[in-house]
Amino acid sequence: MAAKIEIITTSDAERLAEKGAELIYNAAKKAVARKDSFAVAVSGGSTPRAMHRLLSQEPYRSDIPWQITHIFWVDERMVPFDHPDSNYGAAQKDLMSIIPIPADQVYPMPAMMRPEQGADLYQAKLKTFFQDLGSLDPVFDLIILGIGTDGHTASLFPGQLLSQEPNRWVLSVKGGQPDVFRLTLTYAVLNSARHILFLASGNAKALIVKTLIEGRQIHLPAAKIRPLNGEITWLLDQEAASLLKEETIASNRVKFEEKKG
Ligand code: 6PG
Numbered sequence: 001m002a003a004k005i006e007i008i009t010t011s012d013a014e015r016l017a018e019k020g021a022e023l024i025y026n027a028a029k030k031a032v033a034r035k036d037s038f039a040v041a042v043s044g045g046s047t048p049r050a051m052h053r054l055l056s057q058e059p060y061r062s063d064i065p066w067q068i069t070h071i072f073w074v075d076e077r078m079v080p081f082d083h084p085d086s087n088y089g090a091a092q093k094d095l096m097s098i099i100p101i102p103a104d105q106v107y108p109m110p111a112m113m114r115p116e117q118g119a120d121l122y123q124a125k126l127k128t129f130f131q132d133l134g135s136l137d138p139v140f141d142l143i144i145l146g147i148g149t150d151g152h153t154a155s156l157f158p159g160q161l162l163s164q165e166p167n168r169w170v171l172s173v174k175g176g177q178p179d180v181f182r183l184t185l186t187y188a189v190l191n192s193a194r195h196i197l198f199l200a201s202g203n204a205k206a207l208i209v210k211t212l213i214e215g216r217q218i219h220l221p222a223a224k225i226r227p228l229n230g231e232i233t234w235l236l237d238q239e240a241a242s243l244l245k246e247e248t249i250a251s252n253r254v255k256f257e258e259k260k261g
Pocket of ligand 1: 046047048075077145146147148152154176
């Protein structure tokens with residue numbers, strides 16, 4: 001079954017962060033109603049940070065069921081958590097240090113060991129978590145993804161020769177900006193998600209957004225995200241959506257979110 005795709009555009013980056021926080025709240029409530037827990041994987045980069053800061057404030061600080069939420073990472077740079085390039089370090093500052101989430105429900109990727117060892121360790125942690133939920137598959141309720149202008153997502157980059165082990169859930173790779181060793185969830189995990197939320201903001205992302213949504217660039221990593229039993233929401237500000245055809249937006253149930261206030 002092809003993934004259901006929805007496009008939501010907002011007037012600007014601030015409204016994108018507000019809408020993103022609202023979508024995460026909705027996904028959490030939906031997950032908890034279904035199975036009394038909410039498993040989410042978050043990406044790094046700059047786009048999600050304003051959204052993370054909103055989630056740490058009221059009403060989300062109180063309204064999201066943090067006590068039964070489990071936060072994993074989509075990818076991580078192999079640097080210390082206090083390094084400015086650390087995805088966990090940024091999220092810890094913006095969100096986890098503020099919300100009332102049990103520490104053992106936050107699962108940073110192990111960034112200070114041999115990359116292959118870190119990948120094996122995180123994969124084992126994922127397998128244990130989902131097996132404890134009674135699932136042999138890594139079915140996240142929500143995975144938040146960014147995209148690079150080259151079409152990368154997570155730390156899955158164009159032209160990367162990934163490990164041929166099809167059943168890997170976590171891989172160690174090198175690349176991206178910064179060009180460092182990284183750990184990344186694989187397509188097997190990303191495409192098992194119930195809901196993928198792509199975030200893209202700014203004019204610089206307009207061409208890649210058009211390419212990914214309207215083009216046939218199926219070789220690009222972000223184009224390979226097609227959850228088998230899930231849905232994809234593209235949350236774009238007006239600048240990132242500026243090159244999309246009117247009919248593309250109209251045919252994907254776009255909801256134009258007017259600026260609040
Ligand atoms: C990473 C990110 C990466 C990011 C995109 C978009 O660790 O590098 O996970 O995939 O989501 O590069 O980054 P921006 O939001 O900064 O544009």
